[in-house]
Amino acid sequence: MSTPSKTSRPPRPPSARLEAGGGPGPLAVHPKVFRDELAAAAEWVAGYLGQITERPVARPIPSAHRQDLAAGVLPQEGQDLEALLDFVDRAIAPYPTGNGHPAFFAWINSPPSPAGVIAELLATAINATCGMGEHALMDLERGVVRELASLAGMAVTTGGVLTSGGSMANLLCLGAARTWFLRCHDATDGPAYDRTHARLTAYHSDQAHMSVAKAAAVIGLPPWRLRTVPTTSDQRMDVEALQAMVEADRARGLLPFCVVSNLGSTAGGAVDPIEAITRVCRSQGLWHHGDGAWGGLGALVPELAPLYQGVADLDSLTVDPHKTLSVPVGCGAALVTDPARLRDAFAFRASYLDGDQDWPWMSDYTIELTRPGTRALTLWATLRQLGRSGVTDLLQHYQDLARYLRGRVQQHPTMELCNEGPLPVVCFRLADGPGTGLPDTRADLHTAVAARVQARGHAYLATVCHNGETVLRACLCNYLTTTADVDTLLQEVQSAVDHLRTA
Incomplete structure (x- = not known):
C-alpha cells in the first residue's frame, strides 16, 4: 500500500506550542510551526490525490484497527500538530471507501474537485x-x-x-x-x-x-x-x-x-x-x-x-x-x-x-x-473552475463512459445488459450458475463476483435489485475515469467468474 510521502519539515522552534501562561490558550501554536504544518499538509494532499491510481481502490479495515479508532480514549496530555498528519497518513488514508479512485463504480460518489479541495481549506480558516x-x-x-x-x-x-x-x-x-x-x-x-x-x-x-x-x-x-x-x-x-x-x-x-x-x-x-x-x-x-x-x-x-x-x-x-x-x-x-x-x-x-x-x-x-x-x-470554486460549458462537458463525459460500458457488455459472450439508461448507470447480469461450476443462483453469483472484485482492489462495483433480480451495477461519476478503467472493471468481473469456477 503506497501512501504519499510526508515532506521533511524544517527545524522546529524551541517551543512548538505557546505556553498558556504567556497569554494565548492551550490551542495556540507558534506561527512558524503553523505555516510549516500547513505546507506539509498541502504537500501531502497533492501527493495523495496525485498517486490515487497507484493504490488499491479500497482496502478493508482490520478489526483491531477499527476497534482502536472507535475506542475513543483521550490522552491526558495534548500533542504537537505534527502528530496530526502522521496519524492521518498511518491510520486513515490507507483505508479509503474507494470513491476517489477512477475504477470505483459502486455508488454515486465522486472525487473532490481541485478547486473544491482548496476552497474547503480557505472556508474552514474563515470559519463562518x-x-x-x-x-x-x-x-x-x-x-x-x-x-x-x-x-x-x-x-x-x-x-x-x-x-x-x-x-x-x-x-x-x-x-x-x-x-x-x-x-x-x-x-x-x-x-x-x-x-x-x-x-x-x-x-x-x-x-x-x-x-x-x-x-x-x-x-x-x-x-x-x-x-x-x-x-x-x-x-x-x-x-x-x-x-x-x-x-x-x-x-x-x-x-x-x-x-x-x-x-x-x-x-x-x-x-x-x-x-x-x-x-x-x-x-x-x-x-x-x-x-x-x-x-x-x-x-x-x-x-x-x-x-x-x-x-x-x-x-x-x-x-x-x-x-x-x-x-x-x-x-x-x-x-x-x-x-x-x-x-x-x-x-x-x-x-x-x-x-x-x-x-x-x-x-x-x-x-x-x-x-x-x-x-x-467549494461549490462556487468548482463552478468557477468548470464554467457552464464545463459542467455540460463533465456530464457528457459520464454519458459517454456509460455508453462505452454498455457497448462492451453487449459484445461480451457471457454478459447481458439490463438497462438502457438514460443516466450513466449500467446494470448487467452474468450467465446462470447451475452446471457451470458457479454459485447455484444468479443472485448468489452476482454477490460473489462483486465481493471478489472488491477484495482484489483493482476495481469496485456493487449489486442492486433490478426488476426483482440481484444484478451488477456500475455508476459513472468520476471525472478521472477513462475507458481503460471501464476495461479494467470488466476484466476484474471476468477474473472473478473464472476464480469462482475453479475454486
Missing part, C-alpha cells in the same frame, strides 16, 4: 457560521443556489439553501410542502392541524431513494400514508396509476399533498415523466418535488434534455453538487420555486436572534442554525 448574522459567504450561497437553479432549468424565481446532501434536501422540501398545504387549508395549529395532518398522504415511485421515506417519517407521515406508485417497464412512474391512487385516497377522506418524482433513480437512472406528473399535481392541488440528487442537472446534456421538459414547473428540486459536480462531500441543495415557502416552514424567532427580515438569514430556510461556509465556497 452561515446561518445567522451577516457574512459574505451567506450572500455567496444565495448566488450559487441561483446558479444551480439556472443550470437545472428551474424558474427564475427559484431560491433555496445548501444542505449536507440529498437526504436533508428531500426533508426540507417535504417539510415545505407540508406547511404550504396546511396553510392552504388554514390548518397550521390547533385541532384543525391535528385533523388535517392525520390525513396527509404523499406519493413516490417504487424506485424512490430511501431518503424520501425517511423524510416522510421525520415530518410525521406513517408508512401507510406514503404511497408507493408502481413503475412501467422502463422504471418510470406510472402516471395513470398515480392519478388513480390520488383519486382513491381522496374518496377515502385522505388528503394527498405531495408527489416525489425521480430525476435519476438510484438503482437504474430512470427519469420520471415530469410534465405528466405535474399535470396530475396541478389538477389535484398537490406539490411536485423532484429528487434530482444525482440527475438534477441532466437538462444540460442534449441527449437527456427532452426528458427534463417541465423542470421549470416543479415546486422544488433536490440537487447534490457533491455527486456529479465533484464538490467535496457535504454539499447538497434544496431548490424551491417560491423560496418563501421554505421560510414559512422553517423560520422561527428568538430574542437573541433578531435577523433582518428584508434580507433573511439562511437559517430561516432550513432546520440548521449553525451552518458551515464550506458548502458555498
Whole structure:
C-alpha cells in the first residue's frame, strides 16, 4: 500500500506550542510551526490525490484497527500538530471507501474537485457560521443556489439553501410542502392541524431513494400514508396509476399533498415523466418535488434534455453538487420555486436572534442554525473552475463512459445488459450458475463476483435489485475515469467468474 510521502519539515522552534501562561490558550501554536504544518499538509494532499491510481481502490479495515479508532480514549496530555498528519497518513488514508479512485463504480460518489479541495481549506480558516448574522459567504450561497437553479432549468424565481446532501434536501422540501398545504387549508395549529395532518398522504415511485421515506417519517407521515406508485417497464412512474391512487385516497377522506418524482433513480437512472406528473399535481392541488440528487442537472446534456421538459414547473428540486459536480462531500441543495415557502416552514424567532427580515438569514430556510461556509465556497470554486460549458462537458463525459460500458457488455459472450439508461448507470447480469461450476443462483453469483472484485482492489462495483433480480451495477461519476478503467472493471468481473469456477 503506497501512501504519499510526508515532506521533511524544517527545524522546529524551541517551543512548538505557546505556553498558556504567556497569554494565548492551550490551542495556540507558534506561527512558524503553523505555516510549516500547513505546507506539509498541502504537500501531502497533492501527493495523495496525485498517486490515487497507484493504490488499491479500497482496502478493508482490520478489526483491531477499527476497534482502536472507535475506542475513543483521550490522552491526558495534548500533542504537537505534527502528530496530526502522521496519524492521518498511518491510520486513515490507507483505508479509503474507494470513491476517489477512477475504477470505483459502486455508488454515486465522486472525487473532490481541485478547486473544491482548496476552497474547503480557505472556508474552514474563515470559519463562518452561515446561518445567522451577516457574512459574505451567506450572500455567496444565495448566488450559487441561483446558479444551480439556472443550470437545472428551474424558474427564475427559484431560491433555496445548501444542505449536507440529498437526504436533508428531500426533508426540507417535504417539510415545505407540508406547511404550504396546511396553510392552504388554514390548518397550521390547533385541532384543525391535528385533523388535517392525520390525513396527509404523499406519493413516490417504487424506485424512490430511501431518503424520501425517511423524510416522510421525520415530518410525521406513517408508512401507510406514503404511497408507493408502481413503475412501467422502463422504471418510470406510472402516471395513470398515480392519478388513480390520488383519486382513491381522496374518496377515502385522505388528503394527498405531495408527489416525489425521480430525476435519476438510484438503482437504474430512470427519469420520471415530469410534465405528466405535474399535470396530475396541478389538477389535484398537490406539490411536485423532484429528487434530482444525482440527475438534477441532466437538462444540460442534449441527449437527456427532452426528458427534463417541465423542470421549470416543479415546486422544488433536490440537487447534490457533491455527486456529479465533484464538490467535496457535504454539499447538497434544496431548490424551491417560491423560496418563501421554505421560510414559512422553517423560520422561527428568538430574542437573541433578531435577523433582518428584508434580507433573511439562511437559517430561516432550513432546520440548521449553525451552518458551515464550506458548502458555498467549494461549490462556487468548482463552478468557477468548470464554467457552464464545463459542467455540460463533465456530464457528457459520464454519458459517454456509460455508453462505452454498455457497448462492451453487449459484445461480451457471457454478459447481458439490463438497462438502457438514460443516466450513466449500467446494470448487467452474468450467465446462470447451475452446471457451470458457479454459485447455484444468479443472485448468489452476482454477490460473489462483486465481493471478489472488491477484495482484489483493482476495481469496485456493487449489486442492486433490478426488476426483482440481484444484478451488477456500475455508476459513472468520476471525472478521472477513462475507458481503460471501464476495461479494467470488466476484466476484474471476468477474473472473478473464472476464480469462482475453479475454486
